[in-house]
Amino acid sequence: MVRLSELGQQARENHIPVMQEEGLELLLQYIQEKKVKRILEIGTAVGYSAIRFASVSSDIQVTTIEREDTLYQEAVHNVEEFHLENQITLLHGDALTISVAGTYDFIFIDAAKSQYIKFFEKYKENLAEDGVIVTDNLAFHGMVEHPEMTSNRNTRQLLQKIRNYIDFLKTNEEFDTVFYSVGDGISFSTRKKKK
Numbered sequence: 339m340v341r342l343s344e345l346g347q348q349a350r351e352n353h354i355p356v357m358q359e360e361g362l363e364l365l366l367q368y369i370q371e372k373k374v375k376r377i378l379e380i381g382t383a384v385g386y387s388a389i390r391f392a393s394v395s396s397d398i399q400v401t402t403i404e405r406e407d408t409l410y411q412e413a414v415h416n417v418e419e420f421h422l423e424n425q426i427t428l429l430h431g432d433a434l435t436i437s438v439a440g441t442y443d444f445i446f447i448d449a450a451k452s453q454y455i456k457f458f459e460k461y462k463e464n465l466a467e468d469g470v471i472v473t474d475n476l477a478f479h480g481m482v483e484h485p486e487m488t489s490n491r492n493t494r495q496l497l498q499k500i501r502n503y504i505d506f507l508k509t510n511e512e513f514d515t516v517f518y519s520v521g522d523g524i525s526f527s528t529r530k531k532k533k
């Protein structure tokens with residue numbers, strides 16, 4: 339039986355980009371304080387963050403989407419290991435095309451960074467009125483702020499996409515966003531209060 343602390347460590351050793359502990363703590367604190375009950379996650383990987391979210395409280399429900407076969411299978415296995423089948427619903431498919439019903443208090447975008455704006459636009463439809471959309475990896479290992487760290491063309495293009503997403507959030511007319519430089523850079527977006 340794998341323990342919770344080992345699951346994240348094992349995933350990192352296998353080069354699976356699970357959330358950094360520091361960032362995860364920030365999310366878990368928010369989930370606990372705001373009494374978040376319904377979570378939607380874009381990007382399951384092996385289920386580490388989903389399992390951490392669900393472990394905050396037994397009345398939390400997590401729905402999470404993963405497109406890669408082997409990762410999805412591994413997530414199914416891990417959710418069973420931790421006996422969280424009743425709290426975690428694993429969806430296998432592309433988050434850009436899959437249709438998800440229901441309303442969520444907390445939507446976590448942690449998948450292909452080039453598609454962040456699309457994920458945001460699609461899934462805000464599933465967000466409760468006072469819900470939050472949280473996005474991970476906005477710093478991209480510090481490269482968003484220091485693009486000179488890479489000369490790789492694809493990486494540079496990806497950095498530009500992340501910058502576009504940050505601008506999209508900063509200039510958004512519907513949502514206010516707070517940025518945190520913990521972990522790999524995290525944002526919390528909530529609907530602007532009606533005047």
Ligand code: SAH
Pocket residue numbers: 354355356357379380381382383384385386387388403404405406409431432433434448449450453
């Ligand atoms: N949230 C996880 C880590 C997710 S890593 C954790 O912290 O434990 C990002 C995952 O998103 C990868 O497994 C990748 O396969 C998946 N992904 C990327 N684009 C996707 C898409 N369009 N639809 C579904 N999953 C996607």
Ligand code: MG
Pocket residue numbers: 355356357448474475
């Ligand atoms: Mg991430």
